[in-house]
Amino acid sequence: MGRLFGTDGVRGVANLELTPELAFRLGRAGAYVLTARHRGSRIVIGKDTRISSDMLESAFISGVLSMGVDVLRLGVISTPGVAFITRHLHADAGVMISASHNPVEDNGIKFFGGDGFKLLDDTEDEIERLLNESADTLPRPTGANVGRLYEEPAAALYERFLLSTVEHRFEGLHVVLDCANGAASHIAPAVFRQLGARVTVLNDQPDGVNINVGCGSTHPHVAQRAVLAHEADIGLSFDGDADRLIAVDATGQVIDGDYIMAICARAMKDRGLLSNNTVVATVMSNLGFVKAMERMGIQVERTAVGDRYVMEAMRQGQHVLGGEQSGHIIFLNHTTTGDGILTALQLVDVVVGSGKSLAELASIMTRYPQLLENVRVRDKQAWRDNPRIQEALRVGEQMLGDAGRILVRESGTEPIVRVMVEGPDERVLQECIGRIVRVIREELGA
Secondary structure, three states, X not given: OOOOOEOOEEEEEEOOOEOHHXXXXXXXXXXXXXXXXXXXXXXXXXXXXXXHHHHHHHHHHHHHHOOOOEEEEEEEOOHHHHHHHHHHOOOOEEEEEXXXXXXXXXXXXXXXXXXXXXXXXXXXXXXXHHXXXXXXXXXXXXXXXXXXXXXXXXXXXXXXXXXXXXXXXXXXXXXXXXXXXXXXXXXXHHHHHHOOOEEEEEOOOOOOOOOOOOOOOOOOHHHHHHHHHHOOOEEEEEOOOOOOEEEEEOOOOEEOHHHHHHHHHHHHHHOOOOHHHEEEEEOOOOHHHHHHHHHOOOEEEEEOOOHHHHHHHHHHHOOOEEEOOOOOEEEOOOOOOOOHHHHHHHHHHHHHHHOOOHHHHHOOOOOOOEEXXXXXXXXXXXXXXXXXXXXXXXXXXXXXXXXXXXXXEEOOOOOEEEEEEXXXXXXXXXXXXXXXXXXHHHHHEO
């Protein structure tokens, strides 16, 4: 049996893999590990809009209450909203029921410590160890010692925090918001309207099953079309739990996480706010982003794919800006996790403060073509020691030279090797990746 916790909590098909029984046990084990279980211990719980979130929330809450720990139920709120409320209310831990940008069949349970940060691997392993014990050896308080459930309508607290992070009003700006029929549906429009923006809202009518369906950050063409049709200034697309942002400028160009980081990094550097003159990004960030940062005198620290690795590097190096191409951006001077709505506010604040359009600001970076192929293999580790594959990679690197790069990595969940090539000449990239993939298939193909 593999590790239950993935890079972002426990996920699976709701009611099949992530069952109410498992959620109950996670509630008990999580409450045991993350709280002192004395009177007044409490866990904050939020959820997204998918239909299974009610079922999993109820089961998880029952598990926590059975440990004598109180629960503050927030209702529908973003993942970063849970992180903020957890530390703002000095709770012992926070939990979000969500599968982020995944389809409605999936769901997940992710934990935050009392400091608002995601759990370390050792803490997740301790929770998982308790789950795997053959018998439930955890305490079962009775009578007045069981936990209590409190409703905590904390969205207004979170909105006030978001508003406090910007310096400018947004009057005169027409903004399109695609809320993915998810957790941003009420919060994002309210915040932008309070700042004076003219707001056109898309996909803000969640019905339990339409979360992320043909909309949101994984479908930026929806906001793209709306921006052009309404002649808006900016489009902003969130995912189901509102921890990611993909933007669109007035010309219809998609502004992904790399562009957003580049724009915000330059603005922060100009104001003396970019600590260590460094941005943290994953190995999947575009080479054009790295080149743009070099021209500005900003260092880029690379990590493995996953926001937890970005956060780890940020905390270790005391950096304040990092993120992923997918739009998961962390402003550590404001909060403890990626926050799509906060990122949108920071981006628009830079636009307003600069007096330039988003398209003008995005021109600081030129995206390099990227080609990606997934190769199904018998052994996803074997490419590392295979002489023919290593020789093909050496030849590929010679073809690309200093202007490009090759990235090979294994899938975390499938017997797949992912090959990505990047550089200024797409014809050369196609030849390069074709040769590498052919050799991998010949040597390791399933």
